[in-house]
Amino acid sequence: MPTSLDIAQLAGVSQSTVSRALRGDPMVNEKTRDRIRDIARRLDYTVDKNASNLRLQQTRTLALLFFEDPTSDESNINPFFLSMQGSIARVCSERGYDLLVSFQQMSRNWHAEYTGSHKADGLILLGYGDFLDYRHKLDALVQSGTRFVRWGSALPDRLGVSIGSDNPLGGRMVTEHLVAQGRRRIAFLGAPEHSPEVMERYRGYEAALRTAGLEIDPALRIDAITTEQSGHDAVLSLLDRGVAFDAAFGASDLIAIGAMRALADRGLRVPDDVAVVGFDDIAMARSVHPPLTTVVQDTRRAGRLLVEALINLIEGKPVHATRLPTHLIVRRSSVAAGSTAA
Amino acid sequence: MPTSLDIAQLAGVSQSTVSRALRGDPMVNEKTRDRIRDIARRLDYTVDKNASNLRLQQTRTLALLFFEDPTSDESNINPFFLSMQGSIARVCSERGYDLLVSFQQMSRNWHAEYTGSHKADGLILLGYGDFLDYRHKLDALVQSGTRFVRWGSALPDRLGVSIGSDNPLGGRMVTEHLVAQGRRRIAFLGAPEHSPEVMERYRGYEAALRTAGLEIDPALRIDAITTEQSGHDAVLSLLDRGVAFDAAFGASDLIAIGAMRALADRGLRVPDDVAVVGFDDIAMARSVHPPLTTVVQDTRRAGRLLVEALINLIEGKPVHATRLPTHLIVRRSSVAAGSTAA
DNA sequence: CTGAAAGCGCTTACAG
C-alpha cells in the first residue's frame, strides 16, 4: 500500500504538503495540489484510517447493536429492527460515517468494547429483551459518558436519548378500531412489565376501553415476548383457560401472526370469530392470510433520526428524545365480511 | 480515556510491560501481570484499536457489502441476503472480528474505500444487480490484491472465491416436482443473462424438461429481477401475450410471490390453475397464501462459510469455492387439492 | 523478566 510519503517523493514535496493537499487545505498552491491528487489517484492511494483516526482521536464510525431476546435460542431479531438498518446505513454513509453492526448479548461491556477501544464514536441500540437488565446497562453507559441513542419509549433523561413511536396513541387506535368493529372482549398479548414500549401500548389499550365504557378484564391480558411462537402459545393458553374473547391485540406483528396460527389450529376463523391486530407493519403483515391490520411505524424516518441524533451528540450539539407519529393500517384480519364499519 | 501509560504509572512499571501483560505475554511475571490487569479493569481500560491496528498493520474487521439492485429505487435488499447477516455477524464475533456493513452502489471503489484505507482486512460481497458491471468490479478487486469472498455461483478462479448454493440441482428439483404434479407448460421468471446464479437455475430447469421429454418453449421464459413488482409484471405480460402456462418457476421467492399476486389479480387460482414455486425460502414464503413451495438454501451455513473462507484468505491459508446442498420444500402453492402426487 | 527506543502513517502547530 502506498503511503503519503510515497506520494511526496513522487511529487517532490514534503509529506506534510501531501497531507494538506489531500485534505483540501486551501493554503496549498492549486497546481501543487492538483499534481499531488493526480499522483494519489494513479497509485490508488487512500489515507490510512488507523493512522488518521489515531491522530484525530475520532473514528467516524457508529456501532449498531441489536439485542437478541435472551430467551430465544436463535438469531431471532425482529424483522422490524432489521428494516431500520437499511435507513440507518444509508444515512450513515450520507454523513460520512461507517457502520459497525453486531448482535449483542446483554452481558457484554458495550462501552469498553466499542467506544472505549475507539472502534466507534457512538452506539445505536436496537431491540432488547427484558428491560430490567437493559436499564442497568443504560445507566452504566451514561456513567461512562458514552454517546448513544436507542429506539424505545422516551424515558427519564438519565437513560440517554431515545427515539420511539407514539405507542400510547398506537395502542389506542388499535383498540378504538376493534371497538368500532363491534368487538367487546379484546385480549392483549404482550408483556408490559418487561418493556416500556409494550407498557405504553397497553396504556393506550386501557384508555380506549375506558373511554368506550368497556370492562378491563385482567384475564384478557397475557404475557408474550416478540416471537411467533410466543404469540401462538399465548392464544392457546387463553383458549385452554376458557377465556372468551372476540379480538386479540398483539403487542407486535410477530405475536399477532403467531396468534392467528393458533386460532387457525383451533378451528377459529379470523376475523369472523376473532379479529386480530398487530403492531410494527413488518413485510409479513401484508402477506399473511388474512392480511394483518397493524400500526405502521416509520422505520425510514426512525433510522434517520437515530443516526442524526447520535451524530449531534458526538458533535456536542443539543439533542432531545423524539416521538414519531404512527398510523393504523386496516387490513382484513380485523374486519369481518358482514361488518358495517370500514 | 486512560492509556497504557496511565496504567504503567499506577503499577510502577514501564508502558512496555503493561502492553505485554495485557496481551498475555508469558514472559511477564505472573504477579506483575495480575496487578496490571487489576488496575486496567478498575480503570475500565481498553486498548486503543486505532493505535494497535496501526502498529500491527491489521484491522480485525471485515466489511459486508450489500448491493442494491440499481433499478429499484429503494433499500430493496432481498430479505434472503439479510437473513445471512445474522450468521455472518455471529461467526465474526466468534472469531474476534468486527463487522462493517454497508449498502453499496456499483460505482464505488470498494478496495480504496475499505481495504486500502485499512478499515477492513477483507470484503464479503452479497447480492448484486447486473452481473456485467459486477464482473468488472470483481476483476478490479482481484487486480488490487484485495481479499474478498462473495455469495454466488462458482465462477472461474480469477473472479475470486465464491460460496453458493447448488443452483443447477435446485432448478432441476423444482422442475421435476412440477412435472410430477402433471404440469407441462412451466414458465421461467428470471433473467439468466444478468446473473450466473439464475442462469444455473435455468439450466437445471432446461435439463429437467429435457429429461421429461417436454418442449423448451422460449415464449415461457421471461425476464424478471428479484422484486415482487418485477415478478408481478412478468406474469401480467405473459398473460397479456396470451402465452398458456400451468406453472411458474420464479428465480427467487420475491419474484414468485409477485407472480402469485398477479395471478390472483387476474382471477387465476394457485395452485389449481397455475402452480407456483420460488427459490430461497425467505420467511415470507411460509406466510403467503397459499404457502410457497421453494428451494431452501442454508443461510446459516452459508454465512459461516463466507466468514471462514475470508479469514482463511486473510491469514494466507488455502481456500476454495464451495457449493452448498439445497433441498425442495413442498408447500401448497404447487400441489393442487385433487393431486395424486405428494 | 523488564525497560528504553523505534516506528506504524497520519495531522497540524510552529517556523520560515
Add this chain to the structure above:
DNA sequence: CTGAAAGCGCTTACAG
C-alpha cells in the same frame, strides 16, 4: 505557501 518536527497510543526487537 511549504517544510521539519512533534505526537496520537500502541507493539516488539533489542539490550540488559
